[in-house]
Amino acid sequence: MGDSAVDGRGWEEYFAFDEPYANQGDAIERAIEAGEARGYLAMEGPCGTGKTMAALTAGAQLLDAGHYERIVVVTPVKQQLQQFVTDLRAMNAGLDEPLNGISLVGKRDLCPYGREDIFPDDSSVHDRCEDLRENTARLVEAEGDGTDHAPASAAVEAELGDDEQWWDPQIASDLAAAARPDARDQQRLGEGTLGTAGADSPYRPSQPAAPESIADGDDPPLYCPFEADWYARNTGSPIDFGVGEHNVVTAEEYLPASVEYGTCPHRAMSVLLEAADVVIGNYNHLFDPQTRPLLASILDEDTFVVVDEAHRLEERVRDLLSDRVGRQTLTQARNDLNFLLQRARQTDDHRQQVEEVLAAREVPLAAVEQAQQLYDDVLDWLDDRVRTYLDGEFEGWRTDPDQLPQRDHEIPLRDPETVEPDALTEWAEREGYDGGLWRSLPKIGAAVEEAIDTLGLSRTPVCAAVGTIAGQWWERDHAGFLREIELEHAPADERHVDADYEVAYTAGLLCYNCMPSTALRNVFDDLGGGVLMSATLEPLDVFQHVSGLSFLRDGGPDRDPRFVTAATYGLTFPADNRASYLVDCRPFTARNRGDPETMRPLGEAWNPTRDEYAHALRSLARSPGNVLVAMPNYREAAWAGAYLDDAVDKPVLVDESSSNDATNRLKQRFYDGPGKVLVTSARGTLTEGVDYDGEKLSTCAVVGIPLVNIGSPRVRGVKRAYGDAFGDDVAFEYALTVPAVRRARQAIGRVIRGAEEVGVRAFVGRRYCPEARHSVYEFLPENERAEFTQLTPEFLADQLDRFWEQA
Structure with a gap:
């Protein structure tokens, strides 16, 4: 070359x-x-x-x-x-x-047991899979090695590398064979083999336990025969790129092929990606610290990266780099530590056993006691803080929880616009829980999990993961991260809550990444x-x-x-096939438009701003074919939908924040039959990443600038961080205005998807016009600005009629 x-x-x-x-x-x-x-x-x-x-x-x-x-x-x-x-x-x-190419999917989509609901309901597929991997690694460990490799998984493999084979392929082969049913099993039990993705594996459908010939003791561990087969093949894959069309393999090929061979599909995928010329995955594979290790060995200076849909980069990576630990998870971590402490207190022998395992990790039993007390006190502090907040916002909620609003809440733990320590950190320091303890929590959690596992105790701990988040809570700076309590509306049965507010909300500690750059x-x-x-x-x-x-x-x-x-680059489809308008209505701000709940169509509380927008929306909605109206939020979408339902002859569909299934059903109703109007939020899922090709959409109107809630503590924290990084004079634009304009542009980009398609694009609101106060016109690309015609609502209907007559 x-x-x-x-x-x-x-x-x-x-x-x-x-x-x-x-x-x-x-x-x-x-x-x-x-x-x-x-x-x-x-x-x-x-x-x-x-x-x-x-x-x-x-x-x-x-x-x-x-x-x-x-x-x-x-x-x-x-x-x-x-x-x-x-x-x-x-x-x-x-x-x-x-x-050679490969398309990646997550472990949940590949695990045969998880896909067929063989695992217990009380654990995630990921956690259960990791437990089985560790059990399998211990079982296949070569005798006389003298090294304790458990837990296996990524940690051992990264430490040893491919040159040090610590497992015995024959033991692994025996384990895989032990999970295969013989004729007597099938006759006696009336069961065949585990099947998934249209393929049959060679193994029994039930989760196997290690045979006595391999595992000592009265309680042999469960293991994964698919994992054992992978070790038996010396961590190779029985399938290659030839199973995919033109050498590109996806889960549709390597999942059923791996199942039929009896080897782990996720392991097969991992082997293939190491040899691939092109690896296709999602943002998590590159940016999520939890998922990135799958690709870590190929992410270096020899890698050419392609980041698609890069306008989503900030938002997606900010979420991936933000950490949340819920109250229930924090409670479970506290209980993990207490569980081991109780074991140590039972007898002197038990105490010695626990201390020996902890000592291997250089963690004294006293450190576990101190960490357990910290978590216990943090839980009390969290409950007090939530109750104080709710008392201030909703008087009388303790006697009447039904009055609590059905929405999420943010409780910032510092002034979002001031860089200073958060309230939890300050409280911890006052109570004597210093940085040394916080920084040691990941190590303590890992040691406790190893002790629980080594001693064969029946528990699925979370204290290692919680310890990592807690350590980062202390270590991360206060300029780029905002710490807060997040209350998610999730009603629970009063009989199953630890704190009174949990009948309405689930609380969690959130360390929010304000600056992902x-x-x-x-x-x-x-x-x-x-x-x-x-x-x-x-x-x-x-x-x-x-x-x-x-x-x-x-x-x-x-x-x-x-x-x-x-x-x-500009749009290359024929310019005559599209009409583009900047509709000059007074700014659609909360101050101008009033509360949509009191501004119902044709009501006495109608105001001039809504009159202008009603005129524009009525004209646009009467365009031929399907019309998409994107409002700043779902409350405004409900208002616009109610108005248009009376104002136009077409069926009007109103989107609301809902499940993916409900949204897909609504979208299909929009596609089916004659023209309709679909009203949604510009920040919803129907305005981005949806391909309205062919005749699925003829007109799209975006009303106002779809800014996020600028009063949110989280958003204020982002604005402060951007001010520190790029200057206060551009902080609002960088953090809020530009992403909102990109959202609006994504929405109108749904209309023209091919050279033969015809349609109308409209930005409705004065701030899209040049020379307007707080105009966003400069954030539109130069080639796009030249295509848009500015007009007022009263001229819109005639312009639309003229365009559709000539189209």
């Missing part, structure tokens, strides 16, 4: 189609340029740009030239994940040497280069700041500058 991409084959050889779209070739070459420079391209390209194929083509060319060893693609949208699979298969169909910068700095792309990234200078790319570009005292470039 040569040192430059031009020394390899041209990118046209990897491009799957006869001719690139307009701008697609330029996008490929810009991505190659960034990759050759070991840098990043931030790219905005609307539907029709061909971003997926462009990124894959550029990545394939860079691999061919020897710049990288692999491509890692991450996207938060399942539909887009499938698009990458489809495009990679199309690319491979024309290659003599196809790229530092973590993003570190992730991107560890990789070779890549492309971050979306249909709505503008303004690109803002995106580069909040995504951490500007830190890479500018370098710093401890890092060299990295190459970072940007590109924006």
